[in-house]
Amino acid sequence: MEEEELEFSNSSSEKRYFPESLDSSDGDEEGVLACEDLELNPFDGLPYSSRYYKLLKEREDLPIWKEKYSFMENLLQSQIVIISGDAKCGKSSQVPQWCAEYCLSIHYQHGGVICTQVHKQTAVQLALRVADEMDVNIGHEVGYVIPFENCCTSETILRYCTDDMLQREMMSNPFLGSYGAIILDDVHERSIATDVLLGLLKDVLIARPELKLIINSSPHLISKLSSYYGNVPLIEVKNKHPVEVVYLSGAQKDPFESILHLIFEIHHSGEKGDIVVFLACEQDIEKAYEIVYQEGSNLNPDLGELVVVPLYPKEKCTLFKPIDDTEKRCQVYQRRVVLTTSSGESLIWSNSVKFVIDVGIERRKVYNPRIRANSLVMQPISQSQAEIRKQILGSSSSGKLFCLYTEEFASKDMRPLKPAEMQEANLTSMVLFMKRIDIAGLGHCDFMNRPAPESLMQALEDLDYLAALDNDGNLSEFGIIMSEFPLDPQLSKSILASCEFDCVDEMLTIAAMVTAPNCFSHLPHGTEEAALSCWKTFLHPEGDHFTLINIYKAYQDTTQNSTSEHCVEKWCHDYFLNCSALRMADVIRAELLEIIKRIELPYAEPAFGSRENTLNIKKALLSGYFMQIARDVDGSGNYLMLTHKQVAQLHPLSSYSVTKKMPEWVLFHKFSISENNYIRITSEISPELFMQLAPQYYFSNLPSSESKDILQQVMDHLSPISTMNKEQTMCEKCPETTEQRCTIQ
Numbered sequence: 001m002e003e004e005e006l007e008f009s010n011s012s013s014e015k016r017y018f019p020e021s022l023d024s025s026d027g028d029e030e031g032v033l034a035c036e037d038l039e040l041n042p043f044d045g046l047p048y049s050s051r052y053y054k055l056l057k058e059r060e061d062l063p064i065w066k067e068k069y070s071f072m073e074n075l076l077q078s079q080i081v082i083i084s085g086d087a088k089c090g091k092s093s094q095v096p097q098w099c100a101e102y103c104l105s106i107h108y109q110h111g112g113v114i115c116t117q118v119h120k121q122t123a124v125q126l127a128l129r130v131a132d133e134m135d136v137n138i139g140h141e142v143g144y145v146i147p148f149e150n151c152c153t154s155e156t157i158l159r160y161c162t163d164d165m166l167q168r169e170m171m172s173n174p175f176l177g178s179y180g181a182i183i184l185d186d187v188h189e190r191s192i193a194t195d196v197l198l199g200l201l202k203d204v205l206i207a208r209p210e211l212k213l214i215i216n217s218s219p220h221l222i223s224k225l226s227s228y229y230g231n232v233p234l235i236e237v238k239n240k241h242p243v244e245v246v247y248l249s250g251a252q253k254d255p256f257e258s259i260l261h262l263i264f265e266i267h268h269s270g271e272k273g274d275i276v277v278f279l280a281c282e283q284d285i286e287k288a289y290e291i292v293y294q295e296g297s298n299l300n301p302d303l304g305e306l307v308v309v310p311l312y313p314k315e316k317c318t319l320f321k322p323i324d325d326t327e328k329r330c331q332v333y334q335r336r337v338v339l340t341t342s343s344g345e346s347l348i349w350s351n352s353v354k355f356v357i358d359v360g361i362e363r364r365k366v367y368n369p370r371i372r373a374n375s376l377v378m379q380p381i382s383q384s385q386a387e388i389r390k391q392i393l394g395s396s397s398s399g400k401l402f403c404l405y406t407e408e409f410a411s412k413d414m415r416p417l418k419p420a421e422m423q424e425a426n427l428t429s430m431v432l433f434m435k436r437i438d439i440a441g442l443g444h445c446d447f448m449n450r451p452a453p454e455s456l457m458q459a460l461e462d463l464d465y466l467a468a469l470d471n472d473g474n475l476s477e478f479g480i481i482m483s484e485f486p487l488d489p490q491l492s493k494s495i496l497a498s499c500e501f502d503c504v505d506e507m508l509t510i511a512a513m514v515t516a517p518n519c520f521s522h523l524p525h526g527t528e529e530a531a532l533s534c535w536k537t538f539l540h541p542e543g544d545h546f547t548l549i550n551i552y553k554a555y556q557d558t559t560q561n562s563t564s565e566h567c568v569e570k571w572c573h574d575y576f577l578n579c580s581a582l583r584m585a586d587v588i589r590a591e592l593l594e595i596i597k598r599i600e601l602p603y604a605e606p607a608f609g610s611r612e613n614t615l616n617i618k619k620a621l622l623s624g625y626f627m628q629i630a631r632d633v634d635g636s637g638n639y640l641m642l643t644h645k646q647v648a649q650l651h652p653l654s655s656y657s658v659t660k661k662m663p664e665w666v667l668f669h670k671f672s673i674s675e676n677n678y679i680r681i682t683s684e685i686s687p688e689l690f691m692q693l694a695p696q697y698y699f700s701n702l703p704s705s706e707s708k709d710i711l712q713q714v715m716d717h718l719s720p721i722s723t724m725n726k727e728q729t730m731c732e733k734c735p736e737t738t739e740q741r742c743t744i745q
Contacts, residue, residue, distance in 0.1 A: 042104060043134060043141050043157060052135040059133060062090030063239040068098060074233040075102055075181075075212060079205055082215045082229070084222045085237035087346070087391035091216045092117075092185050093130055099181040099214065100134075100158045110180030110210045112156065116163040116197065118189040120146035122346055127151070127160040134158075147486060148587050163193035167433065168486060174440035175204050181212040186346060187225065188218040188384060190420040190449075192430055198228070199445035200437070220384035220417055228448050243393045244400045247407050255359050255404050256284075260291055262402055263337055266355055267303055273354020273399075274336040278344075278389055280378060281363035285310050285339045290525050292337055304335055310522070311340035311347065342385060348392050353399070358389050360405035360414075365672065367426045369458035371644035372627060374426075376674040382418045386410060420449045427451055428489050431459040432468060435475045436483040465627065465698045466493045484595055487511060494624030495592070496601070501616035504596065505606035506549055510621075512589035513548040514669055514681060517581040520653065521572075531576035532658065539655045542614055543666070543683025545621060547655050549608060552589075555582045618667075618685055619693060625667050626694035630679060631707045637662045639679060641671070642707055651678040665690070687714045 039048050059065060064085060074081045075098075085091045096115040103113055117123040127144035136142055143152030145161040152159055163184070170176065182201065187194055198215075205211055217225060219236070226234065248258060259277055266275060279285055289310050296306035338348065342362045362381050365374045386403075393399030403410070422430070434445060463469050466489055468479030475483070482492040491511050498507035513519060523531050538554065540546035558571045572579035596603055607613040630639035630648065637657075639648050648671055650657045656666075669681035691699070691714050699715075702708050 041135050043100070044136050046135075048135055051132070055133045059090070059094060062094060064090035064094050064237050067235050067237055068094075071095065071098060071235055072102065074235065075099070075214075078233050079209065079211065080213045080215070080229055080232040081235065082217070082222065082225055082232055083235045083237065084217060084219045086218065086239040086241075087388055089237045089239045091237060092122075092126055093133065095214060095216065096126075096158055096160070096183055097130060097134060099183060099212070102212070103157070103180045106180070108157070108180065110208075111176075111178045112158060113181045113183070114159045114161060114166060114176075114179050115183040115185055116161055116166050116194065118163060118186050118191045118194065119343075119346055120162050122186075123160040123162055130158065130160070148584070148591050163191055163197060164486075167193045167196055170200065170440075170442070171433070171436050171483065174437060174442050175207055176211070177208070180210070181214065183214040183216065185216045187215055188221045188418065189346070190418055190422075192421045192425060192427075195420060195422050195448055196430060196433070196445060199447050200442055202229075202446055203442055203444065218384060218388060220387065224417075224448065239391075241391070241393065242398050243390055244398070245390065245403060246400060247403045247405065247410075249406045255279075256288060256291060258404055259288060259357055259359075260295060262357055263292060263306075264295070264299075267299065267306060267335060270303075271354065272335075274338065274350060274352045275355040275357065276338045276340065276348055276353050276392060277357045277359075279339060279341055279359055280361045281341060281376075282312060284359075285312065285341065286522065288339050292339075294525075296337075307334050307336045309336050309338045311338055311344045342381060345385065345388050345392075353392055355400050355402070356389055356392055357402045358386065358404065360386070360403060360409065364419075364424065366424045367455070368673075369426075369452075369455045371641070371646060372426075372458065372462075373641075373644070373646065374672040376672050380405075380409070380413045380415075382415045383410065384417050386414060422447065422451050423449055427455045427459040428462050431456065432463060432475075432479065432483050432489050435463070435469070435479065439475070462627065463489065465695055466490065466624065467695075468493075481599060481601075484599060485592065487515060487592075490624040490627070491515070492624070494620050495596075497623030498616075498620035499602045501619045502604035503607070503613055503616040503620055504601070504603045506608050506613065506617050507620050508589050508592050508596070509549050509552050509585075510545050510617075511592060512585040513552055515588050516585035517578065519548070519551055519578050519581045519585065521576045521578050523576065527576070534575045535653070536658060537575075539658060541655075541659075541661075542618075543663075544655055544681045545617070545669075545683045546614070548681070551577065552582070552585060553608070556586075559586075615689075618683065618689060621667055621683065622685060622689060622693040625669070626690065626698065628668050628671070629685070629690060630666055630668060631710075632662055632664050632666075633706070635662070639666065640705070640707060642702060642705075644703070645705075646671075646673060646677065648677040648679045650682060651680045654680070654682055656682065656684075687711050688718070691715045691718060 040046065041048050041052075064083075067083075071081065071083070083091050083095060092115070096113055099113045099115075103111070115126070117126065123144050123146050127142055128138055131138040131142040134142060139151045140153055140155060142158045143150075143156040143160075145152055145159055145165045147162060147165065166176075166182075176182065184194060184197060184201075187198070201213055205213060215225060215229075222234065222236075226232070263275060263277075277288065279288060289308055292306070293308045296308065299306060336352075338344075338353075340348070358381075360381055361378055362385075363376050363378050366377050367374050390401050393401065430451075460469070460473075463479065466478075466482070468476060468482055468489060470476040470479075478493075478496065481496060482489055485492040485495060487495075491514070495504070495507050495511055498504045520535070521531075538547055538550040540550055555568075555572070555577070559568050562568050562571070569579050571577075572582065593603075627643060629642040631642065632638065633640045633647075637649055639650070640646075641648070650662070650666075656662055663684035665685050665687055666679070666682040667685045668679035671677075671679045687710060691711055699708075699711065
């Protein structure tokens, strides 16, 4: 493209010409004022509102704004632009708008703009903010796409989406031809989907020289990104902010006491501003909430109200919404105390935050491919995470960061960068995606950090056990259909098996309920007994998967029979259920049903409650989760995993824990190695059913144990026909050929 002068907008107030006129401030000011009422928004053709000009002044004060001209010049001349900037510098909201102006200037001949986010809450909040700043309608010119929610139309110019949704879009649109500019935001979070996109887009950029790629990151990752993508333009956004850092030695011995002391010291000081506390894990959030809430109720009311806000970014539905400084508060001053973990770092948007308390450690989930289980490991945060927490105070005129660790701890014990999720997570879903994208010729992926070979081998082995791969190691027909579902491969396989066993309706409900956030509410202190009494009404004797169906059916009945949404919320509150989680399960189930219909899979009428249906549901579950079986080895609830020698207990909220009935064999949905070692969402199965449905070559690869000996005896007593079928299956998919197939490009 020639470097001609391209007009980005008719706006006289905000000069949007490229490149020469971008920084132009010439012009007749009186003429601007005279025609301001007639100035039209180029994105929708309507006159700008007065709010647009108010927000424009705020945008111009952002640190990123000074780099607009430089960015637009580099965007025109280069295919890739890297932006280095701290949190709150404005890169996530302004750069996508500038890219939209660029695409408008060339009449969208190469497509619109899409900007990825790691967290779905961030994608939604950014879309709402940017639609407001651009003076357009959310869901039309600007929209968002997050798992199980699409707020876009075919006319949408600028989309915010989670990184995994853009990754999924590549399955049907591998070269992303709908977009002229792609922005990968918060790359320093190092999620699996973002790392995969970074690698795949290298090939897409070669195939589409007109495509623009913008990478936003914190400064800590810039050197690694520069070496990964080569000599590409780098724009560094300077964001000076006065933050006082206070290191507290000895605070780690009793962090809760230190946190409590600091919160009340700040509150008694009379200094205005909200407080954010970074804790190690969600259990610490619950503990701190109880302590601060209880102690805060005894404070002198003249000091103002202390509002405790627990923020659970991933699994819960609470969101610390941004508060405009001009927002009206109660006449009595309110100070919010936000309790969160590492995953809440990018969700704190409020400019009212003046104090941050950081414990300096986190509980990370690290996957062990040898035993197919996560370990919850307590370890120091990285230096880059510590810096991001400091930057939350960036827009404050002044702020204080209280570190409950020493400066020596920060320099010696903290790693420079946050570990890539790809090196610590189960890669089965990623490998399934890579196999699917390989069909479009994009199977090769140059990862920034190569995943561990052992993790890749385990992922390929699991996909082979699930019949997702053929004898050549490519996706089978089963595997292609499994990849259509935005679910864990094991859950996708159970849904496919439910088509054979005539229990699709029930299996979709189970899939939705285990995918949505926890349907049980967090219990305030003293309500445990009342909640358990309510939850008992939903218990099913066959196990937790069936209990989840009961809860969903009760929610549906309440929804259909209620006259208002308030009645549904009251019902959920009365039964200590999470209403937003149940709403999400409803949305997920609807999308899964739509996929079933789109690919024309058989769908039987629901028959929940019959003995045959119960058996069929267990068969469908076993078809996907035969690798997650445990046996009570001593009759007292100590369950030994079939695949390794870890011992676990049933979760206290399991229907079996409540009824004190401990089945010998159970199928479980979740297990993490931690201080509790709970298996979650369990249902009883029989060893006979397991031997009928588990692949024979999986059984033969199990380590020797008493449980395996019992299963072998069960198999010996099965009919000769069943044994013959197992042997035939073993010949078709023997371990030797599996080893040969375990390769990934």
